[in-house]
Amino acid sequence: MIVAEQEKKNAAIAAAIILxxxxxxxxxxxxxxxxxxxxxxxxxxxxxxxxxxxxxxxLWLRSRFQKRN
Structure with missing residues (x-):
């Protein structure tokens, strides 16, 4: 459960940096x-x-990275 929360947090940080x-x-x-x-x-x-x-x-590179992981 902690890993899922960390992944959500990392995704939110990455989205904030991109925006x-x-x-x-x-x-x-x-x-x-x-x-x-x-x-x-x-x-x-x-x-x-x-x-x-x-x-x-x-955004395309980010989606490819997400698909791999």
Whole structure:
């Protein structure tokens, strides 16, 4: 029973870290896009695409890790 509670706690901590990390990045994304967009609009679009791809990649990797364990 203690092991199950520890696994739930670890999952909650991992989810909180992922949400805080991507939330922080999302908060600064418009400023970064404007700064990069002053140099190249294509690079600004690429920055946003990498951010979105990163969210899905992290969640996909997390699900694969969970499936293995």
């Amino acid at each position: 805080i990390g991507f939330g922080t990045l999302a908060y600064f994304l418009p400023s970064v896009m404007l700064a990069v967009g002053a140099y190249s609009k294509l690079l600004a679009i690429l920055v946003a695409a990498i951010f979105l791809f990163g969210i899905f990649a992290v």
